[in-house]
Amino acid sequence: MNVKLNRRRFIKGVIASGIAAGTIGHGNAAAGGARPAEAVDRLLSLNINGRTRRVDVLPQETLAHTLRYKLGLTGTKLGCNRGECGACTVLIDDVPHYACSMLTHNARGKTVLTVEGLQQADGTLHPVQQAFVDELAPQCGFCTPGQIMATVGLLRVNPKPTREQARHSLSGNLCRCGAYDHYLNAVMRASGQAT
Amino acid sequence: MSAYDVMPDIELYQPATVEDATELAARLKGKAWLLAGGQDTYGWLKDRAKTTEAMIDLKGIDALKGIREIPGGVEIGALTTLTEITRHPLIGERYSLLREAAAVVASPQIRNMGTLGGNLCQDTRCWYYRRGLSCYRAGGNICYADSPAGMNREHALFGASRCVAVSPSDTATALSALEATMIVTSRRGSREVPVDDFFVGPDVDIVNMTALADDEVLASVRLPDHWANADFHFEKVADRNVWDFALVSIAAALRMRDGRIESARFVCGGVACVPYRLPAVEQAVVGKPRSESTGEQAARLASRGAEPLNHNQFKAPLMENLVRRALRGKA
Numbered sequence: 228m229n230v231k232l233n234r235r236r237f238i239k240g241v242i243a244s245g246i247a248a249g250t251i252g253h254g255n256a257a258a259g260g261a262r263p264a265e266a267v268d269r270l271l272s273l274n275i276n277g278r279t280r281r282v283d284v285l286p287q288e289t290l291a292h293t294l295r296y297k298l299g300l301t302g303t304k305l306g307c308n309r310g311e312c313g314a315c316t317v318l319i320d321d322v323p324h325y326a327c328s329m330l331t332h333n334a335r336g337k338t339v340l341t342v343e344g345l346q347q348a349d350g351t352l353h354p355v356q357q358a359f360v361d362e363l364a365p366q367c368g369f370c371t372p373g374q375i376m377a378t379v380g381l382l383r384v385n386p387k388p389t390r391e392q393a394r395h396s397l398s399g400n401l402c403r404c405g406a407y408d409h410y411l412n413a414v415m416r417a418s419g420q421a422t
Numbered sequence: 423m424s425a426y427d428v429m430p431d432i433e434l435y436q437p438a439t440v441e442d443a444t445e446l447a448a449r450l451k452g453k454a455w456l457l458a459g460g461q462d463t464y465g466w467l468k469d470r471a472k473t474t475e476a477m478i479d480l481k482g483i484d485a486l487k488g489i490r491e492i493p494g495g496v497e498i499g500a501l502t503t504l505t506e507i508t509r510h511p512l513i514g515e516r517y518s519l520l521r522e523a524a525a526v527v528a529s530p531q532i533r534n535m536g537t538l539g540g541n542l543c544q545d546t547r548c549w550y551y552r553r554g555l556s557c558y559r560a561g562g563n564i565c566y567a568d569s570p571a572g573m574n575r576e577h578a579l580f581g582a583s584r585c586v587a588v589s590p591s592d593t594a595t596a597l598s599a600l601e602a603t604m605i606v607t608s609r610r611g612s613r614e615v616p617v618d619d620f621f622v623g624p625d626v627d628i629v630n631m632t633a634l635a636d637d638e639v640l641a642s643v644r645l646p647d648h649w650a651n652a653d654f655h656f657e658k659v660a661d662r663n664v665w666d667f668a669l670v671s672i673a674a675a676l677r678m679r680d681g682r683i684e685s686a687r688f689v690c691g692g693v694a695c696v697p698y699r700l701p702a703v704e705q706a707v708v709g710k711p712r713s714e715s716t717g718e719q720a721a722r723l724a725s726r727g728a729e730p731l732n733h734n735q736f737k738a739p740l741m742e743n744l745v746r747r748a749l750r751g752k753a
């Protein structure tokens with residue numbers, strides 16, 4: 228790059244003046260003006276892991292943020308916070324989503340399932356969790372909650388996936404330790420197709 | 423690049439009808455950001471590379487969702503998720519080209535959330551711009567990618583005009599080959615925009631990638647019967663099979679009659695700011711069989727007129743090979 232920019236100064240400049248911002252017809256924050264009414268209510272009732280949770284949510288708050296910092300559900304990890312790793316995977320109405328890349332306000336009226344919601348009340352692990360343990364699937368474990376949630380989501384629509392289908396369904400979950408094959412072994416075991 | 427945990431304060435509107443959404447879009451013109459699945463949006467806002475006062479969330483508008491048969495073709499609501507498109511029988515049976523393109527977008531989770539409309543209207547991935555640098559596209563007066571030290575392996579071969587960024591959307595490439603029509607709506611009324619006019623290059627508008635005005639919402643996309651069940655070929659070349667954008671992709675639709683190509687549309691992704699039609703190839707293949715030798719002849723025309731930058735010369739032979747493979751047919 229031929230122009231050297233002090234990053235912090237640049238960002239500050241952008242925020243203050245909106246130079247680099249809002250040129251695409253999306254408006255810019257510095258423009259000011261009264262905010263019209265009818266915006267969303269901040270107090271939400273969410274269905275999380277089978278329980279109703281009342282929580283005060285900012286309009287722009289991501290689900291990962293609400294789960295981790297407002298509800299203490301830290302099993303949902305933040306790796307990249309931008310849709311590129313899968314560590315934050317949760318199920319929304321049984322379908323895997325990146326919690327870092329959805330607004331909590333989009334979870335209204337839906338069921339949210341996180342890794343904390345898998346085990347039974349007496350502590351018995353969910354069959355997918357148990358299979359991941361039995362196969363010694365995780366290495367460092369950071370990506371594991373996301374891999375487990377992606378697997379639970381897969382098995383709900385396809386209880387007996389082929390290894391190739393499983394690979395495809397888990398392809399949105401990176402593993403920095405490269406434990407991919409172990410995870411796939413665990414998926415096959417969890418679906419009763421032990422290798 | 424600095425990563426923020428949270429987005430700055432933004433007001434959120436969740437209209438339930440198209441009328442409410444277009445009303446809000448008109449009222450908040452220039453101050454609001456239309457939100458579909460958010461998979462392109464949140465990165466911009468978290469990075470503070472762009473900001474907005476308000477978001478108008480379209481996800482709650484059922485009228486903008488779903489895939490249905492209409493006279494003359496099939497209509498897809500703009501808020502339909504990419505996953506639904508990959509699974510819907512009407513798409514799979516008649517327009518498998520679009521299914522194949524939607525299936526290789528990003529990752530499974532992003533396809534579960536991301537919508538067709540958002541995929542088509544997403545902004546370019548040029549990292550100088552994404553980083554918030556004040557380049558031409560951001561209203562400044564320099565292109566960082568097209569500078570002597572610029573990193574431009576991913577950038578354009580064609581149609582550059584100050585900005586050399588490329589279209590990032592895989593579904594745009596397929597919809598261009600399928601000759602789709604975009605239905606655009608606002609409080610002022612609705613209009614139909616042919617796909618070839620929907621995407622615009624920097625020579626037309628350097629800060630917008632589509633012909634949408636500030637207060638307009640993409641409501642749906644129509645696929646014409648004309649291309650239903652044609653012979654198709656879609657292929658995307660990227661660094662990784664998941665997440666990565668196309669370096670070059672190809673979408674081809676071929677109408678066959680008595681073993682010969684009656685008409686064809688060939689479109690490349692990743693080589694221009696818009697889905698890039700290959701008219702010379704389209705003309706050259708008419709009346710020929712779908713074969714190795716047709717591919718051989720047409721491939722030579724594929725990259726004609728290319729103006730490579732320092733690091734993207736490889737895209738020209740890649741285009742040629744993709745055309746060759748599209749014409750070779752199923753093995």
Ligand SMILES: Cc1cc2nc3c(=O)[nH]c(=O)nc-3n(C[C@H](O)[C@H](O)[C@H](O)COP(=O)(O)OP(=O)(O)OC[C@H]3O[C@@H](n4cnc5c(N)ncnc54)[C@H](O)[C@@H]3O)c2cc1C
Nearest residue numbers: 458459460461462463528536537539540541543591592640
């Ligand atoms: C890590 C990562 C990898 C990716 N890889 C790929 C890839 O390989 N191929 C690919 O094609 N894409 C890729 N994408 C982009 C992603 O597919 C798109 O961002 C997604 O499909 C956008 O859909 P959305 O509904 O989430 O859009 P949003 O973020 O909600 O919207 C995107 C833009 O379109 C506008 N918009 C949305 N809907 C409408 C509408 N109905 N009318 C008017 N304007 C509208 C919004 O205002 C916004 O500017 C990737 C994204 C990420 C984060």
Ligand code: SF4
Nearest residue numbers: 548557565585586587
């Ligand atoms: S290619 Fe376009 S978006 Fe990228 S730096 Fe140049 S002007 Fe900006």
Ligand code: FES
Nearest residue numbers: 306307308313327
């Ligand atoms: S933290 Fe959500 S995808 Fe990485």
Ligand code: FES
Nearest residue numbers: 366367402403404
């Ligand atoms: S086990 Fe370490 S990142 Fe996957």
